[in-house]
Amino acid sequence: MNNIIIGAGVYGLASALSLLEIGEDVTVIDSNYSNIASNNALGRLDSVLKGSGSSGHLSVQNNMKNGPMRPDNQKHLAYESYKKHKDNYRKLKNLSGIDYFLKDVLTLQICFDEKEFIQIAESIDDIKSYGFDITPLEGYKKVAQYQKEISRDIYGAALISGTLFLDSKSFVSCLKKCIEIKGAKILNDLVETIETGHKELTLKSGNNINYDNLIVSAGPWTKELISSSGANINIYPAKGEIIKLDPNGFNLEYHIHGSCSIVRKSDGLIWVAATYEENKFDSNITEESKNELIDNASLMIPCIRDFQVIDQTACVRPATKDGMPIVKEIIRNSGVYVASGGGGWGIMQSFYIGELVKNMITIKE
Numbered sequence: 001m002n003n004i005i006i007g008a009g010v011y012g013l014a015s016a017l018s019l020l021e022i023g024e025d026v027t028v029i030d031s032n033y034s035n036i037a038s039n040n041a042l043g044r045l046d047s048v049l050k051g052s053g054s055s056g057h058l059s060v061q062n063n064m065k066n067g068p069m070r071p072d073n074q075k076h077l078a079y080e081s082y083k084k085h086k087d088n089y090r091k092l093k094n095l096s097g098i099d100y101f102l103k104d105v106l107t108l109q110i111c112f113d114e115k116e117f118i119q120i121a122e123s124i125d126d127i128k129s130y131g132f133d134i135t136p137l138e139g140y141k142k143v144a145q146y147q148k149e150i151s152r153d154i155y156g157a158a159l160i161s162g163t164l165f166l167d168s169k170s171f172v173s174c175l176k177k178c179i180e181i182k183g184a185k186i187l188n189d190l191v192e193t194i195e196t197g198h199k200e201l202t203l204k205s206g207n208n209i210n211y212d213n214l215i216v217s218a219g220p221w222t223k224e225l226i227s228s229s230g231a232n233i234n235i236y237p238a239k240g241e242i243i244k245l246d247p248n249g250f251n252l253e254y255h256i257h258g259s260c261s262i263v264r265k266s267d268g269l270i271w272v273a274a275t276y277e278e279n280k281f282d283s284n285i286t287e288e289s290k291n292e293l294i295d296n297a298s299l300m301i302p303c304i305r306d307f308q309v310i311d312q313t314a315c316v317r318p319a320t321k322d323g324m325p326i327v328k329e330i331i332r333n334s335g336v337y338v339a340s341g342g343g344g345w346g347i348m349q350s351f352y353i354g355e356l357v358k359n360m361i362t363i364k365e
């Protein structure tokens with residue numbers, strides 16, 4: 001079968017990999033947009049805590065009820081996705097020769113008030129059932145034994161093991177290399193329209209191309225592209241920014257999580273992530289976002305204000321209202337599938353989504 005995948009972000013690439021592993025023909029078409037989410041994500045893989053754009057203290061401020069923990073409906077997907085990363089790392093690194101630095105980093109989940117602390121303490125069994133370990137630390141002084149620069153205004157924290165981080169840009173390069181080695185064709189072009197009747201795509205270069213199966217993984221551009229086939233899909237853009245700080249001798253061994261994520265990444269810089277702006281479709285960095293991230297980070301580590309910001313990135317997530325990805329055939333028996341909507345967790349979900357795409361297509365065949 002002639003499988004065409006639109007989009008060489010993590011969703012499209014992981015889907016390509018799954019299909020190639022069962023001997024399918026795969027062509028990936030990508031427009032090479034700059035600053036895509038897959039290349040600029042924080043790269044956190046975590047099956048128990050919420051995303052950094054919507055977590056802890058911020059959730060409470062926004063009157064969201066479920067605090068720092070991941071919503072129940074996302075837990076299974078998160079856990080299965082997380083496990084696949086552990087299974088695949090060495091295999092893909094060896095095949096491609098590209099390391100994407102998957103590593104364990106202990107998380108200090110900051111609790112700003114007693115309510116957050118009780119909620120974490122009540123989730124101990126749940127957190128352990130996912131193979132994570134957790135030690136509640138009540139009171140600022142106990143937390144300061146781990147990270148002495150922590151704010152005196154916090155109520156406490158939980159030390160949680162199990163969080164993984166990877167370098168997302170290298171992860172994309174690794175996936176691309178792996179699918180090339182396994183025989184995929186990669187075409188640099190922009191798909192302008194999808195014509196489901198003749199199973200044909202119109203490309204910006206003026207060429208047309210036919211497909212048996214089409215998988216649309218065009219990130220936040222998916223909705224617009226799919227509309228050219230007459231179908232509708234509810235995926236919307238959610239802009240996110242990250243700042244990167246010069247550690248300048250600061251010894252950060254933990255992932256500090258609460259009002260945002262603060263972590264030292266494999267490039268040696270301290271990353272602070274992330275902002276979240278719904279329905280904003282641009283990748284321009286802003287002073288407001290930089291200040292918001294510094295304000296949020298300094299609620300946990302006050303001295304972060306003194307660090308020099310040496311980089312800032314902005315990109316757009318493909319988001320859905322319920323936070324769950326969309327993986328389905330959009331028009332019955334059309335051979336057109338959508339795999340998108342990873343929101344703030346698309347890097348973590350990628351291998352699991354790839355497997356779902358493979359299952360959808362092979363069941364049909």
Ligand SMILES: Cc1cc2nc3c(=O)[nH]c(=O)nc-3n(C[C@H](O)[C@H](O)[C@H](O)COP(=O)(O)OP(=O)(O)OC[C@H]3O[C@@H](n4cnc5c(N)ncnc54)[C@H](O)[C@@H]3O)c2cc1C
Binds near residue numbers: 012190218342
């Ligand atoms: C600030 C931030 C932090 C994040 N942190 C994390 C994290 O810690 N952990 C995590 O798991 N996830 C994280 N994410 C989420 C994750 O980055 C995204 O969910 C994921 O990268 C989306 O991947 P994708 O393949 O669906 O889309 P994209 O990465 O957007 O890729 C889509 C691709 O489609 C191509 N394309 C679009 N339109 C066309 C067309 N018409 N023709 C051809 N090609 C086209 C584009 O060029 C692009 O290459 C974060 C996101 C942001 C913004």
